[in-house]
Amino acid sequence: MASLIELANPTRFMRLSAVLLPWMLGAMALALAVGFYLAWFVAPADYQQGETIRIMFVHVPAAWLALMFYSMMALSGIGTLVWRHPLADVAQKAAAPIGACFALICLLTGAFWGKPMWGTYWVWDARLTSMLVLLLIYLGIIALWRTLDDPSRAGRAVAILTLIGFVNIPIIKFSVDWWNTLHQPASVFRMGGPTIHPSMLWPLLILALGFTLLGLSLHLIAMRAEIMRRRVRTLTILEAERLDRLAAQGAPA
């Protein structure tokens, strides 16, 4: 716990993250390079879906990461509300656009995959629909961040919204599944599930690792940028006040 509090110090975080970032970026480049090589050249084309199966290698990790980043935001939300952790709302603010991007990538790749498979870019499949709802929740959180100007007030409000969303996501997922089974025509293709072949599983796992590292690196970079943005904001206000006092002393009435 003591080390966690030390890490919470933004100055220490800036130093640590500066050391950590190059290593993460290097590992990410390696994992992505190996993963893409395996996915492109080694993994076989699917006997049913042909080459389009390769979209899965981006689609599935993006879906995982969209969920992972939301869970991270929910954790940070608890950090903001319960422990008043000074970095928690920074972490949360930085995570939202990244998570939203992964959700969007998941939806777009899903659409590109759907066109050859289903003959249309979009079907109201339970999984895709839940992801779309997740994207909407992300967008709402980003909008709230953008609307509230003062970071500390915004942090609390967004933390509450994130946690409401977190509680709701399983309920939404359940309802969407229910809605979908009520309506869904049976002919829709279902993805392979657990019977995935090892020659595909390995590239998928390596790419998932690579994309996770990519997401985390982006997250660190965004957090650093946010910390600096807040410092600049505070310093500018202080500087304006200081110059004001100087001017008032310099030109007494």
Add this chain to the structure above:
Amino acid sequence: MSRAFIAILRRDLALAARAGGGGELALVFFLTIIVLVPFALGPDLNLLSRIGPAILWIGALLSMLIGLDRLFQSDEEDGSLDLIRASALPLELAVLAKGLAHWLVTGLPLALAAPLLGLLVALPGAAMAPVAGTLLVGTPALSFIGAAGAALTASLRRGGLILPVLVAPLTIPVLIFGVSASNSALGGTIPFLTPFLILCALSLLAIVVGTVAAAAALRQAE
């Protein structure tokens, strides 16, 4: 005089681009409505595709209404409206500048996003351009009818609640001709141009009437 016009236009665009500007929120709201409809109707793509233009138009109309209450209210609250009133620029032209800015940050993006969101409701390819086109010429009417309502409620604290009630009934003709023009592109007995040209006329009329009415309402603020 044209300098003041451009200044108002530029300022409103700059404000929209800053934090909390209404433009992107309207887009998100548009997306939300399009997502909600299939949950009510069921995911039957044939059904959705048939009523796709109607869904998109309803979504765009509602998205235009949210945030509209702030069009003049924020200027009234912080006193910028006094500045605009003190300008030599006729109030009508000031309203025109603000309405134009509102359309540029809400109506235009909605129209451009409509074909993309159309994918969600399996809008047929042949209907995409007509839907975007009708929204492009129809949304100015919504902006300016809305501007008149926003001017009437500018000094009311609860303006945000009453505004949609005032404005929504006035938008019915726009909705009728917007949807029927989009649908006629999909087939049917009416040629596309008939409702489309009526829609254009409605927009032009709304720009004139809305501007004059909003300026009159702002002059009578107290």
Add this chain to the structure above:
Amino acid sequence: MSEPHRFAPLRLRASGLACRRGGRLIFEDLSFALAGGEALALTGRNGAGKSSLIAMLCGRLRPAAGEVALDGADDAPLAELSHLVGHRDGLKTALTAQDNLGFAQDCLGDPGLTPLAALERVGLPHVAALPVGYLSAGQRRRVALARLLVARRPFWLLDEPMSALDLAAQAMLSGLMQEHCRMGGAILAATHGPLGLAEARELRIGA
């Protein structure tokens, strides 16, 4: 600024003004005149109608009786010849001080000082690039007052201009007002305290 040129001689005459708000008579039979080079301090208890009178002069409120006439202006309404600085400061918090003043200049026309020079006059050159939302109440009030300088208008209608200002800033504002009067401009200021203008007349309403 180039050669400081004087304003054309103008004379504002208000006769028999009455103000009624919400069915209540605020004041009636108020007459006064204000010519170029003069300053008028508008005093009276809270609720006496000082702000209402200013709203009336800038055309936002219709008088219940009486009229306001302007001699020397060819048909331009008073609102287009006057500056208004009131409780609502007319600043957008998301825009910088400089952008706000630039907007005011474009809106009001007849440009005077540049926004930067005006900020310098009110002692705030260092906040030019800051969003107004970051500024303190006194700083915001001074940015609003800088508006008086970016566009040249003969009448200044000020509602409690000294509020939120510290002593140095009050002296600065007094200096600005004296200069405006010297150039043939006229000032009407609702106030509770002294304006720092030796020659200001006092108009007491709602006695």
